[in-house]
Amino acid sequence: MPARAMMRMISGTHEFWYRLSGGLIGGRFGRLPILLLTTTGRTSGLKRTTPLVYLPDGKNMIIIGSNGGSDKHPEWWLNLRSQPKAEVQVGRDVRTVVAHKADGDERERLWRQAVELYYGYDEYRRMARREIPVVVLAPDN
Template identity: 45%
Template structure:
């Protein structure tokens, strides 16, 4: 993924404000959002080719970050999820640490285990699942290059 010049932040106002605060402080303000850990995810737009950035709650598992494509329980997948299906190479920022990663969808037993871990972090995911018939994706972000600390 190329440099971050020209990255488009989420069009959702409060998310864009969160992202700007996170970036300006290297995550010191924003990494923990209402008591939940958040990261910044940059994907490549599947139609535009532009870089797109959003903030998401995350968990950790075996050196990987885990995120959930809940979209608030909407019947539609979030755009960032559709983008990473088209191009799984992403950029992640956790606090001040920025790294490249490859995204993949968790399946089977791994998905079940990670879903439980993520609902422990953010219990609202359980109610989101009841609002939609779509399978809410659980995504694993596997860092590329040197191992994360």
């Protein structure tokens, strides 16, 4: 099975159990908190859900577009750039958010916090030949 198809299958299974259990199953990966991000496909217009590690920051949630250190941006980030409004599920709580890419001082502060949460992000940064996006998901009021 190709790697991309395998990842979709794993993500779909993760999403299924997360939603069914309200995050009791799949809401953490070890000590890392997991959310479900649902974006709108930039070409298909279809809803796409991805489980992601996140970092709470006040009312916002921070996600990192590391794509495992790949040279390519994750599809969810390309979708958010096209349509910043998305849906997030944390546990049983589902909310609408608006995404923006953190820059400058905000990016540096959030990157440091993300690396404190998961040291692997520093390794991904060394591997990737691109700037890894630090994405802020803010409540859509």
